Amino acid sequence: MKALQVDRARSAIPVRPDLQRSAMRIAAGFALTKPAFGTVPSDQILECPRRIRRNAQQTISGIQMEFIENRTFDEINVGDTALLERTLTEQDIRLFAVMSGDINPAHVDPEYAMSSRFREVIGHGMWSGALISTVLGTVFPGPGTIYLGQNLRFRRPVKVGDTITVKVTAKEKTEKGNVVLDTECVNQDGEVVVSGSAEVIAPTEKVRRP
Amino acid sequence: MKALQVDRARSAIPVRPDLQRSAMRIAAGFALTKPAFGTVPSDQILECPRRIRRNAQQTISGIQMEFIENRTFDEINVGDTALLERTLTEQDIRLFAVMSGDINPAHVDPEYAMSSRFREVIGHGMWSGALISTVLGTVFPGPGTIYLGQNLRFRRPVKVGDTITVKVTAKEKTEKGNVVLDTECVNQDGEVVVSGSAEVIAPTEKVRRP
Numbered sequence: 385m386k387a388l389q390v391d392r393a394r395s396a397i398p399v400r401p402d403l404q405r406s407a408m409r410i411a412a413g414f415a416l417t418k419p420a421f422g423t424v425p426s427d428q429i430l431e432c433p434r435r436i437r438r439n440a441q442q443t444i445s446g447i448q449m450e451f452i453e454n455r456t457f458d459e460i461n462v463g464d465t466a467l468l469e470r471t472l473t474e475q476d477i478r479l480f481a482v483m484s485g486d487i488n489p490a491h492v493d494p495e496y497a498m499s500s501r502f503r504e505v506i507g508h509g510m511w512s513g514a515l516i517s518t519v520l521g522t523v524f525p526g527p528g529t530i531y532l533g534q535n536l537r538f539r540r541p542v543k544v545g546d547t548i549t550v551k552v553t554a555k556e557k558t559e560k561g562n563v564v565l566d567t568e569c570v571n572q573d574g575e576v577v578v579s580g581s582a583e584v585i586a587p588t589e590k591v592r593r594p
Numbered sequence: 595m596k597a598l599q600v601d602r603a604r605s606a607i608p609v610r611p612d613l614q615r616s617a618m619r620i621a622a623g624f625a626l627t628k629p630a631f632g633t634v635p636s637d638q639i640l641e642c643p644r645r646i647r648r649n650a651q652q653t654i655s656g657i658q659m660e661f662i663e664n665r666t667f668d669e670i671n672v673g674d675t676a677l678l679e680r681t682l683t684e685q686d687i688r689l690f691a692v693m694s695g696d697i698n699p700a701h702v703d704p705e706y707a708m709s710s711r712f713r714e715v716i717g718h719g720m721w722s723g724a725l726i727s728t729v730l731g732t733v734f735p736g737p738g739t740i741y742l743g744q745n746l747r748f749r750r751p752v753k754v755g756d757t758i759t760v761k762v763t764a765k766e767k768t769e770k771g772n773v774v775l776d777t778e779c780v781n782q783d784g785e786v787v788v789s790g791s792a793e794v795i796a797p798t799e800k801v802r803r804p
Contacts, residue, residue: 470695479693483686484724485678488731488739501740509741510720510727514694517720521698529698530711531719537743 454526457586460554460563466524468550470515472507472542480508506541512578516567519552520584528587535580547572664736667796670764670773676734678760680725682717682752690718716751722788726777729762738797745790757782
């Protein structure tokens with residue numbers, strides 16, 4: 385029974401050049417070569433070319449800021465927390481399916497999903513995982529972070545329209561210079577949908593840009 | 595120092611309706627409401643509307659198949675393996691950045707990346723994580739699988755052009771009816787880039803479609 389499904393991944397499927405072209409257009413349109421730093425929802429990223437993002441004012445602890453920055457190892461204190469809020473849309477699910485190839489009908493087929501355990505379409509578990517990596521890579525600790533590991537427990541489904549708050553909290557600074565962070569996603573009802581922890585090498589050099 | 599960055603995630607950034615519309619078009623174009631089952635690279639998904647996919651022949655162990663199916667708990671044997679092969683493209687990185695909001699310059703800014711530890715742009719670690727979830731959700735065990743948890747260790751960077759083989763192997767069937775699977779991503783040089791394990795509730799009902 386070993387490796388029964390090996391060749392599935394290589395099955396030849398007819399090409400649809402029109403859809404392929406449209407995917408290339410999408411990708412080309414996003415112009416992400418000079419991004420701003422900071423945690424912003426992806427729908428906002430789509431709206432922010434370099435020029436605008438550079439001028440965007442960031443608010444930290446209620447203070448208007450005109451720069452964005454990472455948090456170096458030395459600047460990180462156990463207990464520091466970063467939050468990111470996102471509402472799951474059908475578009476998010478479609479983008480995840482296209483990006484990953486995960487077209488599990490629980491995520492993309494409403495008819496199938498109705499008959500499933502959750503009675504409706506649910507988001508990919510790894511969508512929440514991706515949001516955690518977004519916080520780590522863009523804000524806390526941010527640019528310069530090396531991602532070493534991530535543990536995830538998927539505790540509840542995330543449904544279209546659910547607003548997820550990703551909470552990343554520094555838990556431990558190790559002797560080797562790594563940082564362990566609690567990573568939790570909570571929905572609008574306060575229920576934990578994903579729990580777990582991450583381990584990173586935090587940046588040693590400050591990144592701070594106007 | 596607690597929750598210093600809370601408000602970053604909610605910073606107001608000017609809207610660019612043109613880019614927003616283009617994102618909506620992308621999402622609308624993919625028509626994923628009636629997907630085929632089976633593990634196919636996302637660039638192939640883009641090319642396969644329902645009609646074509648339904649007729650696509652799948653190859654399993656060298657035998658041409660005209661159906662697609664999941665693997666139920668009873669059908670899973672310890673040692674069974676499923677593979678998925680994908681080559682990382684710049685488009686994959688852009689799509690991941692747009693989907694997740696993770697615009698860490700290590701992934702999307704070649705100039706910044708040149709000066710970083712890896713000397714070039716690297717893929718998001720969670721891209722590999724997403725591919726693992728793709729195997730679990732679409733082929734092995736496939737539709738009906740409930741994803742309970744995932745541990746990931748990011749061991750080496752994945753660069754543009756690297757061909758990653760995702761290998762998912764059933765390791766243990768628990769008394770509670772769950773399945774623990776080894777999940778490993780290996781590059782074209784045979785180096786492990788991601789290791790870890792997943793825990794799922796395997797489907798009890800067979801899904802098999804022409």
